[in-house]
Amino acid sequence: MDVDIFLEGDKVLTHHILIPATTGRGKSNLTSCMLWNCLEKDYCGTLVLDPHDEYYGRNKIGLKDHKKKNNLVYYTPKNVPAGCKTLKINLKVIKPQHFNGVVDWTDAQKEALSAYYRKYGATWIESIILEKPVEGFSEATLAVIKRRLLQLLDLSFRENQLFCNGAFDLQAGITIVKDICNELESSKIVIIDTSNFSGAVEILIGSLIATEILNKYKSYKIEGTLKEKPVISIVLEEAPRVLGKEVLEKGSNIFSTIAREGRKFKVGLMAITQLPSLIPRQILANMNTKIILGVEMQPERQAIIESASQDLSNDSRTIASLDIGEALISSNFTKFAIPIKIPLFEDLVKINSSKNNKIKKDFSGVA
Amino acid sequence: MKFAHLADCHIGSWRDPKLRDISTKAFTKAVDLCVEKNIDFILISGDLFNTSLPNIDSLKETVLKLKELKDKNIPVYIIAGSHDFSPSGKTMLDVLENAGLFVNVAKGEVIDNKLKLNFTIDKKTGAKITGLLGKKGSLEKSYYKDLVREPLETEDGYKIFMFHSAITEFKPDDLEKMDSQPLSLLPKNFNYYAGGHPHYVFNKNEKDFGIIAYPGPLFPNNFRELEKLGNGGFYIVEDDKLEWQPIQIYNTYKIDIDCNHKSIEEVEEEFLKEIQDKEFIDTIVTIRLQGILKSGKPSDINFKEIFNKFYEKGAYFVMKNTNKLTTKEFEEIKIEKNSVEDIEESLIKEHLGQIKVKDLDIIKEEKLTKELINILNQERKEGERVTDFEKRINGEIEKVLEGL
Numbered sequence: 096m097d098v099d100i101f102l103e104g105d106k107v108l109t110h111h112i113l114i115p116a117t118t119g120r121g122k123s124n125l126t127s128c129m130l131w132n133c134l135e136k137d138y139c140g141t142l143v144l145d146p147h148d149e150y151y152g153r154n155k156i157g158l159k160d161h162k163k164k165n166n167l168v169y170y171t172p173k174n175v176p177a178g179c180k181t182l183k184i185n186l187k188v189i190k191p192q193h194f195n196g197v198v199d200w201t202d203a204q205k206e207a208l209s210a211y212y213r214k215y216g217a218t219w220i221e222s223i224i225l226e227k228p229v230e231g232f233s234e235a236t237l238a239v240i241k242r243r244l245l246q247l248l249d250l251s252f253r254e255n256q257l258f259c260n261g262a263f264d265l266q267a268g269i270t271i272v273k274d275i276c277n278e279l280e281s282s283k284i285v286i287i288d289t290s291n292f293s294g295a296v297e298i299l300i301g302s303l304i305a306t307e308i309l310n311k312y313k314s315y316k317i318e319g320t321l322k323e324k325p326v327i328s329i330v331l332e333e334a335p336r337v338l339g340k341e342v343l344e345k346g347s348n349i350f351s352t353i354a355r356e357g358r359k360f361k362v363g364l365m366a367i368t369q370l371p372s373l374i375p376r377q378i379l380a381n382m383n384t385k386i387i388l389g390v391e392m393q394p395e396r397q398a399i400i401e402s403a404s405q406d407l408s409n410d411s412r413t414i415a416s417l418d419i420g421e422a423l424i425s426s427n428f429t430k431f432a433i434p435i436k437i438p439l440f441e442d443l444v445k446i447n448s449s450k451n452n453k454i455k456k457d458f459s460g461v462a
Numbered sequence: 463m464k465f466a467h468l469a470d471c472h473i474g475s476w477r478d479p480k481l482r483d484i485s486t487k488a489f490t491k492a493v494d495l496c497v498e499k500n501i502d503f504i505l506i507s508g509d510l511f512n513t514s515l516p517n518i519d520s521l522k523e524t525v526l527k528l529k530e531l532k533d534k535n536i537p538v539y540i541i542a543g544s545h546d547f548s549p550s551g552k553t554m555l556d557v558l559e560n561a562g563l564f565v566n567v568a569k570g571e572v573i574d575n576k577l578k579l580n581f582t583i584d585k586k587t588g589a590k591i592t593g594l595l596g597k598k599g600s601l602e603k604s605y606y607k608d609l610v611r612e613p614l615e616t617e618d619g620y621k622i623f624m625f626h627s628a629i630t631e632f633k634p635d636d637l638e639k640m641d642s643q644p645l646s647l648l649p650k651n652f653n654y655y656a657g658g659h660p661h662y663v664f665n666k667n668e669k670d671f672g673i674i675a676y677p678g679p680l681f682p683n684n685f686r687e688l689e690k691l692g693n694g695g696f697y698i699v700e701d702d703k704l705e706w707q708p709i710q711i712y713n714t715y716k717i718d719i720d721c722n723h724k725s726i727e728e729v730e731e732e733f734l735k736e737i738q739d740k741e742f743i744d745t746i747v748t749i750r751l752q753g754i755l756k757s758g759k760p761s762d763i764n765f766k767e768i769f770n771k772f773y774e775k776g777a778y779f780v781m782k783n784t785n786k787l788t789t790k791e792f793e794e795i796k797i798e799k800n801s802v803e804d805i806e807e808s809l810i811k812e813h814l815g816q817i818k819v820k821d822l823d824i825i826k827e828e829k830l831t832k833e834l835i836n837i838l839n840q841e842r843k844e845g846e847r848v849t850d851f852e853k854r855i856n857g858e859i860e861k862v863l864e865g866l
Binding site: 274 | 542547549575577595604605611631632638644646664666861
């Protein structure tokens with residue numbers, strides 16, 4: 096049946112979405128189509144951590160071709176297209192808690208990080224690298240922390256001076272996290288190109304923004320202004336990196352916090368994965384909408400079926416045989432599981448992209 | 463090559479009679495220092511004047527100094543800033559340029575609806591200078607979006623780009639809400655980017671670009687800047703090494719009193735402690751009071767007497783800010799916005815989309831509203847007849863509406 100299917104976007108996004116699929120079944124196409132649609136909606140702001148730099152469309156068709164591209168903000172660390180933003184994050188905005196789920200620190204190392212933060216405040220990372228004194232920790236512990244921070248944050252240390260080689264900076268990027276949060280609150284889609292980073296750095300950046308936005312939304316709830324704010328959705332590729340059982344056994348992180356309690360504060364996750372079975376059942380059950388693309392492996396299908404909103408116990412083979420672009424939606428916000436056909440993103444763009452209206456531009460003031 | 467980089471002189475900005483000529487004095491001092499240091503040329507990155515048509519006294523002093531520079535063969539290169547730009551083109555900058563006192567380097571031509579900038583070459587040093595003006599509300603952003611970059615980026619020689627915009631990636635924390643544009647809109651491969659507009663001192667050697675610098679204002683432009691910066695200054699650049707030259711006209715002294723849970727008497731006592739054993743000769747004193755008084759009203763504080771005590775000790779000028787001072791005797795008022803611009807910005811955003819006009823989307827509406835506010839915000843100039851003033855304003859409004 097060629098019938099358009101609609102779900103209530105704000106509810107669905109707040110209550111988290113899971114997109115499980117085997118490679119090549121159209122996860123990126125589906126996500127691109129959903130983001131394309133979100134660009135027109137003022138009830139949601141979306142943060143996209145993009146490890147493959149595929150959604151903006153730097154050298155191909157992408158979200159940049161949308162007629163409402165003013166609602167799209169693209170941050171990238173290298174070869175920044177004119178008008179887009181350079182991803183620069185000031186070291187001063189990082190706090191020890193942002194490393195939760197990013198780096199496996201020992202208890203002694205965690206205590207040392209906290210001690211530096213207490214003593215040196217915003218300049219704590221610089222202080223560790225410059226070997227400023229903090230008592231009560233062995234030299235070996237501090238040396239390991241220093242080495243790991245240098246490597247993770249792409250810093251170098253020569254002649255007692257700190258140099259920033261990558262996205263983390265001593266001078267620039269002091270307002271970036273606040274800027275991104277403001278953009279999300281203005282219902283924009285913010286894409287962060289993390290293709291040049293290790294997984295750990297990508298998660299650190301996501302963690303910085305997610306922590307700030309969740310805290311802001313918590314304060315809006317206390318103030319009573321949360322109703323006026325758009326839903327915030329965070330797109331997480333390879334979600335088990337932060338929501339996996341193994342990761343969470345070592346301690347919670349901001350993404351697991353959002354998965355647990357984000358919906359109370361209108362902050363949701365859009366978790367994309369090939370391996371849903373790695374995500375604890377409790378979190379899977381919290382993902383109230385599942386857009387299931389083709390999943391070949393039985394244990395993965397089982398994990399989805401067991402946590403679905405509808406009884407899909409007879410649909411295991413159907414899920415395995417879903418072709419590229421076909422999906423099954425199971426959601427608390429639909430009365431039954433619905434099979435859908437997802438349009439090809441390129442076709443969607445062709446139908447809806449902007450036409451260039453030639454308006455005479457004004458350059459007054461230039462002689 | 464040795465040049466000076468000034469910005470945001472805001473000549474004529476202070477309204478109080480005792481401070482009215484302070485920005486002119488700062489400009490005079492900066493020019494004298496440039497002459498003394500044998501500068502090859504001077505860059506002024508926007509907002510030389512606080513308005514497009516400055517008052518005659520400030521203008522007279524400024525012209526004298528510019529003439530002195532011309533006579534000494536020290537060229538001055540400028541761009542218009544958000545304060546001294548006029549959409550109608552009626553700006554004193556044009557008059558002074560026509561008189562040969564400086565060169566506005568924002569020169570170019572429009573080809574296929576794109577802006578191609580030309581270089582102005584400094585005869586003495588061969589430096590190639592170009593740039594773009596600043597407009598209120600960062601409206602110059604559209605110029606950058608339609609800029610032909612390739613010839614600018616591939617031109618060889620020592621190149622300077624003058625601009626009057628905040629750069630998003632380099633904004634300081636306290637200017638978080640300031641309109642800004644991304645770094646990527648600046649053309650690459652210049653040796654020096656002479657910035658103006660955000661009032662803070664900053665320089666950074668940025669990969670793929672060059673040295674990007676903001677010297678801050680020549681003299682603080684309002685109460686908050688006096689508190690934060692104390693004094694202004696400018697950069698002297700020699701062989702890509704920057705030296706910031708402070709311009710001290712008066713000393714500044716900042717007093718910040720937390721009035722929470724204090725009575726009027728306790729607040730006044732704090733003042734006495736501040737004044738005790740201190741001299742304030744030739745000093746501008748800023749007093750900020752904040753918090754909730756446990757009793758009495760802010761107006762009960764005898765500021766006249768307190769101010770007199772500072773003046774007795776030689777203070778040049780005393781000013782106070784009680785915006786964040788309230789009392790338990792009144793209902794608490796929450797002040798969310800810090801400046802007129804912030805309040806305007808939030809009110810505009812709040813009311814967008816309420817009037818439906820064909821082909822006017824929210825982005826265009828916001829831009830149009832800001833432009834109209836800026837035009838209607840202008841005051842009648844000294845000696846300007848009412849009919850001329852109305853004609854000028856109507857002309858500017860028509861020009862903006864024609865662009866729809």
